Amino acid sequence: MVSDLKIEENYKNSPSGDRGKMHPHKFTMWVAIGSIIMMFAGLTSAFIVKSNQTNWITVELPKAFWISTAIIIASSLTIQMALRSFKQREMGKYRSLIGFTLILGVAFVVFQWFGFEALWSQQITFKGAGAGQFLYVIFGLHAIHVIGGIVTLLIMFIKAFIGKTKLYSAVPVEVVAVYWHFVDLLWIYLLLFFLIIGG
Amino acid sequence: MSEAISVHPGAGHAVHHDGHGHHHQSFVSKYIFSQDHKTIAKQFLITGIIWAIIGGLFSVLFRLQLGYPEQSFPILETFFGNWAKGGQIQPEFYYALITMHGTVLVFFVLTAGLSGTFANFLIPLQVGARDMASPFLNMLSYWFFFLASVIMLASLFISTGPASGGWTIYPPLSALGQASSGSIRGMDFWLISMAMFIVSSLLGGINYITTILNMRTKGMSMTRLPLTIWALFFTAVLGVLSFPVLLSGAILLLFDRNLGTSFFLSDIVVNGEILPNEGGSAILFQHLFWFLGHPEVYIILLPAMGMVSEILSVNSRKPIFGYMAMLGSLFAITILAFLVWAHHMFVTGLNPFLGSIFVLLTLLIAVPSAIKVFNWLTTLWRGNIRFTPATLFAIGFVSLFISGGLTGIFLGNSTIDIHLHDTMFVVAHFHIVMGVASMFGMFAGIYHWFPKMFGRYLNNTLGYIHFWVTMIGAYLIFWPMHYQGLAGIPRRYLDKRGWVSFNDFPELDKMITIVSIIVFAVQLMFVFNFFYSIFKGRKVRNKNPWGANTLEWTTPLRPGHGNWDGEIPEVHRWAYDYGKDGREFIPQTEEIGENESKH
Numbered sequence: 001m002v003s004d005l006k007i008e009e010n011y012k013n014s015p016s017g018d019r020g021k022m023h024p025h026k027f028t029m030w031v032a033i034g035s036i037i038m039m040f041a042g043l044t045s046a047f048i049v050k051s052n053q054t055n056w057i058t059v060e061l062p063k064a065f066w067i068s069t070a071i072i073i074a075s076s077l078t079i080q081m082a083l084r085s086f087k088q089r090e091m092g093k094y095r096s097l098i099g100f101t102l103i104l105g106v107a108f109v110v111f112q113w114f115g116f117e118a119l120w121s122q123q124i125t126f127k128g129a130g131a132g133q134f135l136y137v138i139f140g141l142h143a144i145h146v147i148g149g150i151v152t153l154l155i156m157f158i159k160a161f162i163g164k165t166k167l168y169s170a171v172p173v174e175v176v177a178v179y180w181h182f183v184d185l186l187w188i189y190l191l192l193f194f195l196i197i198g199g
Numbered sequence: 200m201s202e203a204i205s206v207h208p209g210a211g212h213a214v215h216h217d218g219h220g221h222h223h224q225s226f227v228s229k230y231i232f233s234q235d236h237k238t239i240a241k242q243f244l245i246t247g248i249i250w251a252i253i254g255g256l257f258s259v260l261f262r263l264q265l266g267y268p269e270q271s272f273p274i275l276e277t278f279f280g281n282w283a284k285g286g287q288i289q290p291e292f293y294y295a296l297i298t299m300h301g302t303v304l305v306f307f308v309l310t311a312g313l314s315g316t317f318a319n320f321l322i323p324l325q326v327g328a329r330d331m332a333s334p335f336l337n338m339l340s341y342w343f344f345f346l347a348s349v350i351m352l353a354s355l356f357i358s359t360g361p362a363s364g365g366w367t368i369y370p371p372l373s374a375l376g377q378a379s380s381g382s383i384r385g386m387d388f389w390l391i392s393m394a395m396f397i398v399s400s401l402l403g404g405i406n407y408i409t410t411i412l413n414m415r416t417k418g419m420s421m422t423r424l425p426l427t428i429w430a431l432f433f434t435a436v437l438g439v440l441s442f443p444v445l446l447s448g449a450i451l452l453l454f455d456r457n458l459g460t461s462f463f464l465s466d467i468v469v470n471g472e473i474l475p476n477e478g479g480s481a482i483l484f485q486h487l488f489w490f491l492g493h494p495e496v497y498i499i500l501l502p503a504m505g506m507v508s509e510i511l512s513v514n515s516r517k518p519i520f521g522y523m524a525m526l527g528s529l530f531a532i533t534i535l536a537f538l539v540w541a542h543h544m545f546v547t548g549l550n551p552f553l554g555s556i557f558v559l560l561t562l563l564i565a566v567p568s569a570i571k572v573f574n575w576l577t578t579l580w581r582g583n584i585r586f587t588p589a590t591l592f593a594i595g596f597v598s599l600f601i602s603g604g605l606t607g608i609f610l611g612n613s614t615i616d617i618h619l620h621d622t623m624f625v626v627a628h629f630h631i632v633m634g635v636a637s638m639f640g641m642f643a644g645i646y647h648w649f650p651k652m653f654g655r656y657l658n659n660t661l662g663y664i665h666f667w668v669t670m671i672g673a674y675l676i677f678w679p680m681h682y683q684g685l686a687g688i689p690r691r692y693l694d695k696r697g698w699v700s701f702n703d704f705p706e707l708d709k710m711i712t713i714v715s716i717i718v719f720a721v722q723l724m725f726v727f728n729f730f731y732s733i734f735k736g737r738k739v740r741n742k743n744p745w746g747a748n749t750l751e752w753t754t755p756l757r758p759g760h761g762n763w764d765g766e767i768p769e770v771h772r773w774a775y776d777y778g779k780d781g782r783e784f785i786p787q788t789e790e791i792g793e794n795e796s797k798h
Contacts (some may be wrong), residue, residue: 022413023413024332024333024409024410024413024414025332025333027332027409027412027413028332028333028336028405028406028409031404031405031408031409031439032401032405034439034440035401035404035405035439035440035442035443036443038439038440038441038443038444039443039444039446039447040447041444042443042444042446042447042448042487042490043447043451046447046448046451046462046483046486046487049480049483049486050462050478050480050483053478053480055477055478056478126454126458126459126460127459127460127461127475128461128477128478129461129465129477129478129479130478133454133460133461133462134462137450137451137454137460141450
């Protein structure tokens, strides 16, 4: 296996490395984000196409989604603080902030679930036509992306305790932070989308 | 024909000892869960070849039915039981065969097998990197593909059969078990397999893009990149931006099939039973599908174009003609690829005004395509051409791309397309321009880079036989289909004997079937050559057997993980200094001389 050091060597050698550009792993994350955006663009444009049809049923968003919005925005702040404390070598603070972000992430998914339950109890199910069906799929896929982030945070949390590395590379933390901010922004986009077009 | 392999004076590099792995690796980490991009490339290639044999065999089976609908082949019943009752291919089996042939060839062979192989193999080697940006994600990319392959293969053995609604899986056919037995369970397998496949493509694609943009060696500016890399770059961009949209369509279809939603289904009555679905739109699926489906055509074609550019330049011993024009046309094709999807949907009741916009955008693709063809021909023009099997396949690609591209101009016009839609003309068009042409690009790439991959040569004589039979065969198979299509013969018909108007060419159909069996046999010969040569082929003794300029030929004969034993070489020039200042070739690593003329 080529170690990360070799990747570093290659990267520092490269013309882009010379100019102090982005680390390859971080860049990879940005490309992946572009790809995820395309999936949600596909889904939301399908929504727009279908919402113009007759017998389209709109939905009102349950309160749970507002609470989860507040939670995910807060988690974006905590992960940013975690990144800063990592860069300042304050590992104790870093550990607790990563742990806090992790808890907020789980809380977000739980409140999304409450939101789904609230909708389901209003007889908005998979039957018939309307915004509800899209909402389950789109919010569900978003939640899966958040869960992916939670799993990564969990690994970083464990690593922060058992890790004995002397190499303080902030790159992995930066990559996760970028992803986390992305799922946050994606959620805000989806929420606004459903408020403006679906409601 | 000139001898393909010669030792070129001034290759300039002493033959190094075999580059061995940099550290000890177990069998599993070296050959199975390898993170070495070269091993992953070979894994993609060999899996792709296995799929190509399976997919090719499917086409031979349904050609038997099309050529000899009246005849029974008892051997088919022996192998396929009820699917070929009485030695005759049953309708459900026929549809499963064409569906799986399309799926396997488009995705598993010409996407994973082609760009999976060559992007993995060539990107780090040609940009001058030790490996991909993330070797781990790269390994995952292969194993997701493997998982997708296992699921798709398993679907062939379900009692109700694999997916049989066409590779485009249009609902409602693909959404309702009542519509076709392949849609009972086979379609779920298909969708799950494709979801895995898409994850594989995305993991690969983001890695390719990052490696090309971020991991180039010193001196390798973007305009010094070989055209192979540019083509693979645009391929990855297309994949990363279009596959997620297919994924979203596939997820919605999974919901419709299994959870009772109505994204694509509406007002359907089956045998008097009214289905509860309402408000869905089957056309919506077509939009989501073709938003990937059309770029997919270029995902298949661009890597072949890139390799052909490289191989033609190396083997005509001339610089590629119009490097920047080649680059510009690749870029234009990439942009246009996203803007033409509705030309697959002219007969869906598309607004004619909208249709005319898609006609215009579609016909615009002729411009960059023509630029590329012109540049390939001018690269060859008055070159000192070495007709290796790789060169022949590259020239064959150009020929097929012209022939198939010209019929694209017919089909891109909605007025003509409405007449030709769903006829054999369409089958002829896309097989020549996309299927066979890209296959030729892939063969060219395999013949050209086999010495770097395995340290041995493929057998040349078998290579020449392979080329000529495949080239002549491809035209004999697909050329007559244009006439069939113009005469109104539809695609997808199991047995045309029941229609007087469709029954004009039974002899032609027999001829096509016979030729396709011969061509298939020759592909098996190639597969034999491939595997035999890995172990018993003539050994490569020269680091740079083709006298090429690019960086992969500066690595040891059998490079270990990390590619270069010492430092990564520095690049001082573009990749196409052939026949310059009286020298046959000047590798990219050579510094620019004081009195050197400009290219």
